[in-house]
Amino acid sequence: MELKREFFPLVRKTVMPRPYYTEETDVLGQKGTALAVNAAIYGDNWYLDREAGLIEIYGAGAAICFRNILPRKNKYEKEGLYLRLKLAYRTTENANVNIRTFSGRHITIPNSLEGAMYDDSETYWYVTDDLTLNINSIYTDEKMWIQRVDWEWVSKEVIYEDEAVEERKLFIPRNPKDIEKLYVPQKVNPTTIKEFLVKKIQNDDYFAKRCLSMLCEDKLMAKDMVELFKETGIEL
Known part of the structure; x- marks a missing residue:
């Protein structure tokens, strides 16, 4: 079939924000906190309250990117460590907020008037490259507030709940020399x-x-x- 070509005297230009490039940060420490007010926020239906240290979200569409204020997810991969992430948040009574978590799952987090921590245990298996929370849905006229993300490097060595009787069993002693060997360049032979x-x-x-x-x-x-x-x- 021969296509029929038309002439358009005016064509709309594409409007988009100018690209903004930031230097990657090297976040140090075994554990720490990333404040939500320092994250990059995209989309609609949010308000940044710097004085209270909160991001207020009242509808779907917002994406909160922690990529430049959290450690790189595979920084200690050679050592068998993964990035365990916990979200500090608060909601109105019937918000029923559905989010895409740091592990890429879509879950409805429990409502909490007093504030709660969502422990994303699935980061044991996978952490998204963008380190971004996506707000999929919030009930009409309800709200959610995000304060911070607590992070910690945790060993992938598993201990089951019924085995964790003593505190000393929860930690693995490590030798600096053994860790250094992991990063020594291998000879090619x-x-x-x-x-x-x-x-x-x-x-x-x-x-x-x-x-x-x-x-x-x-x-x-x-x-x-x-x-x-x-x-x-x-x-x-």
Whole structure:
């Protein structure tokens, strides 16, 4: 079909905010607090109360980005640590706020007139790259206030609740020399390359399948071309 081209004498320009670039910060410490008033806020239906130290949200659409005031999520990945995040907030009586959390889940947080902490335990498994809270919905005429995010580097070594009898069992003693070894640049030689490939196979199922396919290559090449083509499931 031949397309019919039209002429438009006026075309609207695209209007958007000028890009604003900030330097990435290196947040130090084992734990700390990121104040909501220092976060970047996008979207509609919010009011920033600097005097009270709160972000007031009264409808859906707001996105609160903590990316430049929280540590990088994979900063201590080699040490087996993850970023545990807790949100300090308050709501009106029937707000029923649904948010997309730092772990990427969409949850309805409990209403709290006096204020509460939402512990995002799912950051054990995953932390979003943007470190942003998205407000999906709030009931009409209801509100939510966000004060801060508390963060802490926590070990991925698990202890179950019925095992945590003594306080000393909750902490792992660490040796600086053992940690330093993790960051020493590896020499590239046959031994280190083999170790790399073994770890890659253990952690990457797709790569392991590719290795298996290479092992089966000679057997596949011995097959008839038509038979081999049929096994691929490709249609002419």
